[in-house]
Structure formats: C-alpha cells, structure tokens
Amino acid sequence: MKILIVSKKEDSNPFVKTLSEGLLSLNIDVVCSVAEFWSTESKFDIIHFMWPEAIFNWKNSISSSQVEKFRNRLLYYKGCGCKIIITIHNLKPHLIKDNNVLMLFDIIYGECDAFIHLGCYSKQLLEAKYPFAGHYIVPHHIYDSIYDFSIAKSDARRLLNISNEQDVILAFGQFRSDDERNLVFVIKSKLGSQLQLLVPGFYRDKILTRRIWRIPKILYKTLYF
Template sequence: MKVLYSVSCKDALNPFLETLTCAIKHEEPSAVFCFDSDSIWNDKVYAYDILHIMWPEFLVDEQHSANDLKHRLEEIKSRGVHIVSTCHNLEPHYCRSQNMRDAVEFAYGASDVIHHLGQYSIDCLSGLYPDVRHELIPHHIYDNLYTNIPSKAEACKHLGLSSGYDYILCLGAIRSCEEIGLLDYVARNLKRGVKMIAPSLILNIGGRYDLKTRFNYYRHKYITYHNRLISNLGIINNQDLPYYLAISDITLIQRLKILNSGNLTLGMHAGNVVIGPEIGNVGAILKETGNYTFRSPDEIPRLINLARCAAKSGKGQSNRAYALSNWSSSFVAKKVLNSYQSLLT
C-alpha cells in the first residue's frame, strides 16, 4: 500500500500527520508514505494507491486555481488512484479567498472517503456529498510523542513559575481581534490566585510590544499582562510543551470560530479540565466528555471557577483515562488503516 499525502511534515505547525503516520507504520510496516504537494501535479501521483488530502486550501496558489485542482483530481481518479480527505475545517480559517474556499469544496466532492474528527462535521457534510463515504476517525493523542508528563512541581521549577497559582493554558496562534478580546476579558476577570498562560498573545497586541516589554521579556522570559496573563513570545517547542501542560489545571480553547482542535485532545491527555466554544466537533466532544463549553466570552470566568473545582475533584484524571482509552495513536491508526484497506479491496 502506497499513500501520497498532500502536505509536508517538515512544514507542519503541529505533529498531527507525522505522529499519525508513524503509528500507522507501526501497525503496517509495509506501508509506504510520501509527503509532497507537488507530486499531485505530475505523473508521480500515479505510482500511489491513495492520495490523502490534508488542508486542501493550500493546494491552490498563483499557478494552480481551484478549477485546476478540480480537473486534476478528476484525472487522478480516472487513473485508478483513490482519494481520501481529512475534514480539518469546513472552510479555511478567516479566509476571504474564494479560490481557497472552492478548493475545499472540490476536494471533498472528489473524495472516495472523508475522515471526520467528530460527528458534527459528518452531519454537516453527508448531505452535501452523498456519494462520498463519511467515516468518524477521532483526533489521536500524541501519546508516542509526549510519553512522560512531569509533575507540577517539576514543571514549576523548569519554567520558573510559582507553584502557588492555578494556571490556565491557551495554546495556538491568535487568529483574530475577537480572540485577543476574549483573552483580554478573561485575564481582567480572573480571580486572585489564578494566572493564564497564552504564549502567542504578545505577538498580537500591537503597541504594547514596546521597549519595556522587550526588556522584561529578555530579563524574565515572561510577560505579565494585567498581572495575570503570561506570554513568552512565540511557539512552545516540543521539549517544553509537557511542562506547560503539567503546570496547568485547565486548558482554554480561545477560538470563537472552530470545527476541530488538537488542544482538546492534548489537554485531556495531559489531565487538564477543558473549556472551549460550544460549536463544531469541539463543542460536541466537550459536552460528551463532561467538560465545559461557552457561547460568549462573558461565560468563561464562571466556567473557570467550575473547572477549578472539577480539577480538584479528579476530573483531569478521568479526562486522561478517557483520552488514553478512546484516542490513542494505536487505536486511531488502526481505524485509518482499515479505511485505506477497504478502498483497496
């Protein structure tokens, strides 16, 4: 079995594809994987049994329009290559490009199978694409990457933060002014003894990134905003991430528009209580697992109080047990492998 993926692992901002394919290879060592978007546009694609499309909006550019992609996928299918898509988004994030929006639509429509990370997107797309097989394959946890979550005491020492606080972790890029406003509101309304860690926020707060801010960063590594929000100017690397997860009791997903989030599975795997928006697959999974959802930012401070109590009562440990039982790399890899094999037989 030979599978061509439409993206490069080297350019990925998260380890989703690399860890998933490693887990599949563990289940089926003979499987051959290639990660290359350029091969879609030449004859190399015909050497593969399956073309698996991830984030189809990135397949279009100045050289290739969405209509070019549509015709190319039709040609690829006519030559006997099966097409699978993973539904990461219903549409590109905060994107005004009709070309990119059409690319998503055309890729889903050309697929033999769409892998969904939750039931919500199946319900959204099954009527739009009735001739496509829709399969529920959840987002896997990174249990083979983060094999050891340190204690909170170890994490505090490593990060240079006090163990006398409850910490809320907000990971990922800040995508809009709305998200900045959400974090600003939450930070202003945190109770004494609670701090929020939002590594990417300082990159998005405009004029506040002044000489004083720079000085404080290089001197202390951390910026405190409203005295309750900590940012360390950038993306947390894979070596430090377990310490941030360990120091936190709560994971807050700061999105207002979202379908899926790896931070949900990441937080639950780490034993955090999770708060997120009541939309998309994220909202459905949080409700199903007994975590917390919000419809507007002004609900979040109350939910943080509830989540703190839940964390002290063992909700984080039950979240971790659920994640290990239902979203392990091995479990999800077997589901993907079965999906591939069903196409080939």
C-alpha cells in the same frame, strides 16, 4: 497500499508528521508531499488532504486557471481508481476569503470518497450535504512523541510561578487573529481568577517564534495570565 498526504511533513503543525510516523510504524507506505501530487509519475491508492490551502503553498489568492489545473489533476487520480480522503480541520480557511481558494474546498468535498472528522459538528454538517461519501469520526491523536515529559508537574508550576491551588488550561497552537485571542480573554473572565491559562502561541506572530522553548524567559509573563 500507498498513501499520499498532500502536505509538507516539515510544516510547523505537527499533525502530519506524527500521523505519518504512526502509519509508517504500521508498515503503511506514506508520502507527505505537495509536489508529488503534481508529478506525472506518481501512483497512489489514497490521496489524503489536510488543508486545501496547502496545495498552492498557502497563498492568499489563486487564479481560476490554477483552480482548473487542480480540478483536472484530482479527476485524473479519480479516473485511476484512487480514493480521495480529507481530514476536516476547518470547514473553510481561517482567514483567507479568496473565492478561488474557497473553491478548492468545494472541489475536494465534491470528489471525496471519505471524510475524516475530528468531532461531531463537521460530521453532522457535511454528512447531510455529501451523503454518498463515508463519514468517520477519528479523534485527534496525541502528540506524546514531540513533548518532553521529564519535568514533574510540581517543578513546572514552580518554574512558571503557578500555585498548586490554581487550575491550569494549556492552549497550544497558533492564535491567528485578535478575535481568537479575545476568545481566551472571555474564557478567563467567565471561569474566574482561580483559573490559569498557559498559551504558548498567544503572541506567536508578534514575537516571530514557533516554539515556546525558543522564547527568552523575560517574555514568559506575556504568555500566561
């Protein structure tokens, strides 16, 4: 079996990298690439989409001709007996509103043989709309392979000046907009002062960084409250 994950392995989101490494450890042939999707010489048993926006390099807008080019390429793979799968990370783009980009989602959904859901909400929604495809809940895998667990919890609390009495919630990932940041403030206000929120990606786009260990210590105070 040969699987194409239509995403660049080196993208900042570790989902694809860790998933592909896990599949390779099971001796499953996996390729992570957008370019391979367009290659006339490529042959795969499964085409697995993650984020449809990645097909055209996350552009904010694409043309109608690009949409048709994608549709024809997808139908080519279907005609070759290739199975189409998508993991539902988000039903639509977080910020992009371009109708042609939105059409990429509809095209993939319409041709999918199987939907991988990370929870019940998208499964209930899309299973009703696309009942002839398979719908499966596969919980988000754990990123243990990319984190360093050598430091003890007590040492981490001391370094970050968090008392042992405070409950802590870690909110990893990128906050893409002020609306997403405001949600964190609402959670904090509802749950009370004894809750500490550690949010490494809170100002990621503002301080131009992708990893917390690259952030100067002087900025740590902006990342948790």
